[in-house]
Amino acid sequence: MTVKEFFKSKTLRCIVVLLCIALISGGLLAVCNDLLSVSAEERVQRTIKGIYGKTVGYREIATDYQSEVGTVDSVYLLEDGNYLVRATGLKGYKQGSVSVWCVAYFENGSFKGLGSVSIAAYDKQTLMSKWTGSVLAGYEGKETFDVNVSGATYSSTAINNALNTVLGYVGTLTEVQHD
Numbered sequence: 635m636t637v638k639e640f641f642k643s644k645t646l647r648c649i650v651v652l653l654c655i656a657l658i659s660g661g662l663l664a665v666c667n668d669l670l671s672v673s674a675e676e677r678v679q680r681t682i683k684g685i686y687g688k689t690v691g692y693r694e695i696a697t698d699y700q701s702e703v704g705t706v707d708s709v710y711l712l713e714d715g716n717y718l719v720r721a722t723g724l725k726g727y728k729q730g731s732v733s734v735w736c737v738a739y740f741e742n743g744s745f746k747g748l749g750s751v752s753i754a755a756y757d758k759q760t761l762m763s764k765w766t767g768s769v770l771a772g773y774e775g776k777e778t779f780d781v782n783v784s785g786a787t788y789s790s791t792a793i794n795n796a797l798n799t800v801l802g803y804v805g806t807l808t809e810v811q812h813d
Contacts, residue, residue: 678710681735682718685750690714699806704799707733715740719803720754723796730757732792738804745804748797756789 640646672680682690691713699706703724710718717738722731733754739746 678718681752681754682710682712684752685718685735685737692718697803699799699803701799701802703795706799706803709803712737715743717804717807719800721796721799721803723792723794723799725795726756726789726792730789730792732756732789732796734793734796734800736797736800738800738807745807748800748804751797756792 635643678692679689682692692710695709695711695717697706697709705722705724707720707722709720712718717740719736719738720733721736722733724731726732733756735750735752735754736748737750738748
């Protein structure tokens with residue numbers, strides 16, 4: 635095949651058409667990504683609004699807290715004196731994990747309990763759709779959590795580990811406040 639025949643061939647036309655499709659698709663994806671992306675600040679505000687039903691001011695607190703069963707990923711001090719904590723519990727189903735958002739309620743500087751828990755993410759957990767925050771009823775102010783998701787023992791373990799990690803972190807907060 636000569637160069638002249640190549641430029642007149644269907645092969646070149648197919649390459650050009652596919653190249654145009656790739657360029658147009660890439661451009662559309664870039665525009666959609668810019669229009670539809672959600673910033674980290676907006677995600678935090680959405681979480682706060684889901685818990686409080688309104689927008690509440692906050693500031694991020696640096697943390698590197700880890701326990702044997704979980705890690706604290708991020709902490710936000712809310713303008714009402716409570717803390718919004720995202721923690722990841724380990725040792726779930728197939729060694730997966732569950733991340734939760736949880737509010738640590740404080741009153742007059744003393745810890746009152748955990749509440750308003752929502753699932754942030756989970757990895758390898760198959761029965762998470764059965765879990766609701768209502769299983770926490772009656773656990774406010776307790777020192778450890780032992781909640782159960784029907785049929786999901788290991789997923790429940792990961793949730794318990796995340797919540798107990800939050801409790802451990804809150805314990806370090808109250809120690810710092812009392813020192």
